[in-house]
Amino acid sequence: MSLLNTDEWMRSVDVPVYAGNGEGAPRPRGVPQTLQFRNGIPFQTVTNRATAPPGPTAPWDKHDPRWGTNRPSTASNAPAAVPTRKPSWLAYDGVKLQWRGYFEDLETTKRTGLPRVRKCFITYHLEDGTVDVREPREVNSGIVQGPLLHRMPCDNANGERMSFRDISVGEPVTIFSRTYNVLGCDEFTRAFLAKEGVHVPPEIPFPHERDPEPPKGQFKSAPSVMPAAAGAPPRLPDATVGGGGGVSVRFNSEGVAVEVGTGGGVDDARGSTGVRPAPPSAIAGLKEAAGRQFLAYDRRVLRFFGTCEVPAGGDDARLVGSTRNFVVHYYLADDTVEVLEVMPGNAGREPYGKFLKRQKLPKATLNPGGGYRYGVGIRPASDETLRARRREPDGFYHWRDFRVGEDVVVFGLVLTLRDCDEHTKAWYAAECGLTDDDFPSMPPPAGPPPIPPRVVPPNVSGIGSEADSLNSVYRLVPKVPKKDVSFDEWLINQGQVMRFTGKLVDGPGKPPVPENEKARTFVVSFFLEDNTLAVFEPPVPNSGYPGGKYLERRPARKASGSNAYLRARDCRVGAVLEIKGTWMRLNAADDATLAIMEARPKEFPGSDARAVVTALTQAIARAGSPAAKELSRLCAVEDAKLGGGGAMVLNRAAFLNVMCELCAHAPGLGEFVDAQRLITLWRVLPKVSFDPTQTRLPAGVPREALGEDHALIADVFETLSVPFER
Numbered sequence: 001m002s003l004l005n006t007d008e009w010m011r012s013v014d015v016p017v018y019a020g021n022g023e024g025a026p027r028p029r030g031v032p033q034t035l036q037f038r039n040g041i042p043f044q045t046v047t048n049r050a051t052a053p054p055g056p057t058a059p060w061d062k063h064d065p066r067w068g069t070n071r072p073s074t075a076s077n078a079p080a081a082v083p084t085r086k087p088s089w090l091a092y093d094g095v096k097l098q099w100r101g102y103f104e105d106l107e108t109t110k111r112t113g114l115p116r117v118r119k120c121f122i123t124y125h126l127e128d129g130t131v132d133v134r135e136p137r138e139v140n141s142g143i144v145q146g147p148l149l150h151r152m153p154c155d156n157a158n159g160e161r162m163s164f165r166d167i168s169v170g171e172p173v174t175i176f177s178r179t180y181n182v183l184g185c186d187e188f189t190r191a192f193l194a195k196e197g198v199h200v201p202p203e204i205p206f207p208h209e210r211d212p213e214p215p216k217g218q219f220k221s222a223p224s225v226m227p228a229a230a231g232a233p234p235r236l237p238d239a240t241v242g243g244g245g246g247v248s249v250r251f252n253s254e255g256v257a258v259e260v261g262t263g264g265g266v267d268d269a270r271g272s273t274g275v276r277p278a279p280p281s282a283i284a285g286l287k288e289a290a291g292r293q294f295l296a297y298d299r300r301v302l303r304f305f306g307t308c309e310v311p312a313g314g315d316d317a318r319l320v321g322s323t324r325n326f327v328v329h330y331y332l333a334d335d336t337v338e339v340l341e342v343m344p345g346n347a348g349r350e351p352y353g354k355f356l357k358r359q360k361l362p363k364a365t366l367n368p369g370g371g372y373r374y375g376v377g378i379r380p381a382s383d384e385t386l387r388a389r390r391r392e393p394d395g396f397y398h399w400r401d402f403r404v405g406e407d408v409v410v411f412g413l414v415l416t417l418r419d420c421d422e423h424t425k426a427w428y429a430a431e432c433g434l435t436d437d438d439f440p441s442m443p444p445p446a447g448p449p450p451i452p453p454r455v456v457p458p459n460v461s462g463i464g465s466e467a468d469s470l471n472s473v474y475r476l477v478p479k480v481p482k483k484d485v486s487f488d489e490w491l492i493n494q495g496q497v498m499r500f501t502g503k504l505v506d507g508p509g510k511p512p513v514p515e516n517e518k519a520r521t522f523v524v525s526f527f528l529e530d531n532t533l534a535v536f537e538p539p540v541p542n543s544g545y546p547g548g549k550y551l552e553r554r555p556a557r558k559a560s561g562s563n564a565y566l567r568a569r570d571c572r573v574g575a576v577l578e579i580k581g582t583w584m585r586l587n588a589a590d591d592a593t594l595a596i597m598e599a600r601p602k603e604f605p606g607s608d609a610r611a612v613v614t615a616l617t618q619a620i621a622r623a624g625s626p627a628a629k630e631l632s633r634l635c636a637v638e639d640a641k642l643g644g645g646g647a648m649v650l651n652r653a654a655f656l657n658v659m660c661e662l663c664a665h666a667p668g669l670g671e672f673v674d675a676q677r678l679i680t681l682w683r684v685l686p687k688v689s690f691d692p693t694q695t696r697l698p699a700g701v702p703r704e705a706l707g708e709d710h711a712l713i714a715d716v717f718e719t720l721s722v723p724f725e726r
Helices: 003-012 187-195 280-297 383-391 422-432 466-474 487-492 591-598 609-623 625-640 652-665 675-684 703-707 713-719
Strands: 035-038 041-044 096-108 115-125 130-135 146-152 172-175 178-185 239-241 247-251 257-262 301-309 323-331 336-342 356-359 407-410 413-420 497-505 522-527 532-537 548-554 576-579 582-589 649-651 710-712
Touching: 096 187, 115 146, 115 178, 178 187, 301 422, 323 413, 497 591, 522 548, 522 582, 582 591, 591 675, 609 625, 609 675, 625 649, 625 652, 625 713, 649 652, 649 713, 652 675, 710 713
Parallel strands: none
Antiparallel strands: 035 041, 096 115, 096 178, 115 130, 130 146, 172 178, 239 247, 247 257, 301 323, 301 413, 323 336, 336 356, 407 413, 497 522, 497 582, 522 532, 532 548, 576 582, 649 710
């Protein structure tokens, strides 16, 4: 059977009838997708449902792309519908219209006898057509304010869904049986309504005659607690509240209690107290005055800055004579006082929250024998104390008693008020008419003695570096100190070490070195990568010294008490360094160190071969023929020491002896020659091998001399530009 007839053969095969196959079996019907997105906007497309259903297809059509090309298409040929406008929830996302207005409360006020007027804001959200109403919050209003209607869909008077066209300036709108009077709207709302063709009337002012200003001493948004009267409120009579042993009260012209004291309405053995009993109206007046004072002056605080000199005889004698700083807060709402102490850093005392908790501050009475007397304490006040308090109308401190430059006694602690903030000055200027001249500028108290500059003690222990020791002071768990070396310098000098041999010598300011210590030899190493110094003493058996590390690797100072540290240019042959409180001279250096110094002529001028030869040649030329004759004589003496003479060579020790003797005899030559320059000159001379057969006594040449470097005497004369005569 050919492949082309396979389809027909498959169709001719009888398939048994089973559930889901055969006549009446449900056939799958494709459900078209109508929700699409274009340019980020979702919309629904319209499909042609009258299109004939697709015919049967072979099972393999969807797998092999070569088959199924003549299969009818299942896609709709109808053009996709494009929405004409965006949906409201997308076009007006986050856009809202706002109106302002007021509504009448169910309660009435005593001040006007009319329903209370409350302001509100009506907001209409365009994205979903919801409405919310809120009332602006006011401090101490006495009523619950904030959201009045949470955001939700509302109906208008006709029972239909409320639209922004139902809210108009100047017309009342009813929302859930509450009528709101619309007075105006914001600029955006006015522009939007004008664009939509809605006429917006002009703004309507708030009806202040419905909510007049309250009398002085009463909060604005609270209902009146007293009938309104022309002018100022009536003055309340002075009274004693509570009957016998009550409280005596005196009111000012504003109806605020300004003087409160302990009183009583009973007579004692000494006669009447002189305070009349309080009528019921005075008790009500006290409550009304306290309420008016709280509403008018809540969150109004006067702030003063004071100091106190610690007297002798206190708990801590170390604080005597010192100054303590305080901040005094006076609360106008209830005439209470709070005292806070400003604790300086590292004061040595435990910090606490408040020096005096907020309370009424009683005035103190000076005792004849010294100290202060109060009518408060652990024990109840005696009758004599109560009678003395009744004779003193001002029992507690008032804001009128606080003045800059005067003292305030806080339970025995005398505070001197030295300054106040700008708000406090403005309060006194408005209430008492005071000016800046009434607030004298008091000089600040003498502060603590100046802290002397911290001097880092020298590290004489030999354990760790100075930076390590100082880090243990800064941190409980010391960290490795950072090295003060640039990365470029460290990279160039990495692994380069200058090594010298050293000896202890006598020097100024130090005791003389004992003879047994002068024989000690040290190896001084200077590390160029981080400018550190280390000293090692080779151990010598039976010397009495253990040897080992004499100085741990660390930055070393040039001298005791100096802030300058040793650098590479300070280390050279012949230099004397102060190490661990002793003087040490560098006697020699290895070849690697000399090569490092010769590679840096600017940093080590004593290793510049050309400059050294030129300077020494000019110095011998100025000395004249005596210097040349002396040089010849000294070379002949040293040559005779080597096998009786005749080889005409000098080893390193003989060359140094010749030059040192020449500098000692030739005037003016010593200032141009030092140990480092002599070593540089020796390294310049060409070296030759020594032949003992050329000497007069070959057998007298020591064996160790055969392995040393030698230079011809003729080369020495030629290098110094001195004529040589054999």
